[in-house]
Amino acid sequence: MKGLSSVEDTLKGATQRLNHSGSDSPSLDASVLLCHALDKPRSFLLTWPDKILSMEETGAFEEMLERRIKGEPIAYIVGEREFWSLPLQVSPSTLIPRSDTERLVEIALEKAPQLQGDILDLGTGTGAIALAIASELPQRTVWGIDVKEEARILAESNASKLGINNTHFLTGDWFSPLKDGCQFALIVSNPPYIEKHDPHLAKGDVRFEPLSALVAEDNGLSDIKYIAKHAMGFLKPDGWLMFEHGYDQGDSVRNILGALGYQNMTTYKDYGENDRVTIGQLSLCQEEK
Incomplete structure (x- = not known):
């Protein structure tokens, strides 16, 4: 110009x-x-x-x-993206929060009153999900875990800037930072779920986002399987596990949860009428398999 x-x-x-x-x-x-x-x-x-x-x-x-x-995505250029009406700092080390993920927040908020206890967000990235839930439930403690230290720092910075004080963020691989005996009323996650040969990885904003936060083995289901299995040791009796996943993975995620003994599996659609969130509940008498 x-x-x-x-x-x-x-x-x-x-x-x-x-x-x-x-x-x-x-x-x-x-x-x-x-x-x-x-x-x-x-x-x-x-x-x-x-x-x-x-x-x-x-x-x-x-x-x-x-x-x-x-x-290059707008969010990375300006360093910010709004999620759940919260202005969040973003960086190329984390996924850009998307509106479809707000469905996961909505469902978590529907289920949270059923059980007392803390809430855990796995793969927290910018802290978007954890901070959205924490902003709506100021009397509850929300934990976020990410494998990247820079993501933890970013999430903590977002919490500080927004004045949200009921969150704690840890660095580690999925459940590894947690002490034995920790239990949560809800565990939510937007894990990597894209198959590594998916053509969408070569299009749009995802070209600039970290592949480690997008791609999973086993047709995009490996991290979901890992979390579903190990979450059983960290959920309160009757606690809920909730995943965001791909538009064509609803059946697969329900099958994964059902095979492990979760109950009341339900898949919810996003704002575009695609399968997007699947949840399952730990039985009162269930033992980790």
């Missing part, structure tokens, strides 16, 4: 370039990036369309625009 231009002209030019690059939401992308470059709310763009950008503002916007044209 040559020279200095107004907010309106800058948005028009950027929208055209993003449209040509294949963006699914060129106008929205341009607006989000310009708001970030100007450090202004969206309303500013509508109120001051004739405002001329400074050289510094133009340079900052152009740098971000080029990154988006190359396909």
Whole structure:
């Protein structure tokens, strides 16, 4: 973009370039990036369309625009994504929180009142699920575990910035940081569940996200199987285990839970009417297999 231009002209030019690059939401992308470059709310763009950008503002916007044209996710460019109305810091070391995952939060909040006790989020990443649940249940303690230390630090930073004080975050591989005897009313997880040859890995935002947080062996089910088996030693009697999973994995996840002896297995659809969350309940008399 040559020279200095107004907010309106800058948005028009950027929208055209993003449209040509294949963006699914060129106008929205341009607006989000310009708001970030100007450090202004969206309303500013509508109120001051004739405002001329400074050289510094133009340079900052152009740098971000080029990154988006190359396909980099908006969330990584601006360093933030909203989830459950919570503004969360994100980084390339973690998955970008997605709206479909809010279904997992909704279902957890439906089941939480049935049992007293702490709640555990496995593979917490930015802390999105844990923080959303904790924000709605301030009297409950919510734990988050991630294998990456940088994810734990990021989740703790998000909790601090949001003033959510009923969370604790640990670093380790799934249940490994927990002491023997720990029990939870709910265990929730959005684990890796994409098969390694899935063509969707070469498209869109996921090209830039960490493969370790996306891909699992055994047709995408290996981590779900591991968690389902070992969760039995960390759930309270009648506690619930909840997974987000792929749109075509509902039957498989119910079968995994059923084979281990979980009861009341149910699969819920996401906002696009795809199977997305499956839950199972530990029986009162069940023993770990």
